[in-house]
Amino acid sequence: MNEFQVVVEFTGISRMLTGQSEMTIKIRQGTTFSEIVKLLGKKFPTLVGQIIDKDGNVFIATNLFSLNGQQIIQESEMNGSPKEGDRLILISLLAGG
DSSP states (O other): OOEEEEEEEEOHHHHHHHTOSEEEEEEETTOOHHHHHHHHHHHOGGGBTTTBOTTSSSBOTTEEEEETTTEEOOGGGTTSOOOTTOEEEEEEGGGOO
C-alpha cells in the first residue's frame, strides 16, 4: 500500500498540551481523518480528555481539523482521507484568537 506524509499543525491548547507546533506523520493511502485522531490520542495522551474524547476515538465537539486552512472537516466528513502533502490544522473553537 502507498504511504505518504501529512503535517498536523497544533494551535492554541493543543500546542500547549503537545509542546509542539506541528508534526509530520506517515500514513497509508485511505487512512481516514478519524484514524488520525486516534493516532494523535495514542501519541499524545495529554490530548485525551481535553481535545479528544476520553475513549481516544473522536474530537470533543469544539475541536476540529482545518484542511490546508481552506476547509473545515465536519464530523460527517471524518471518514474521508487526506491527500499527500495535506496540512491538518487542529483548531479548538473555544480557544479564541
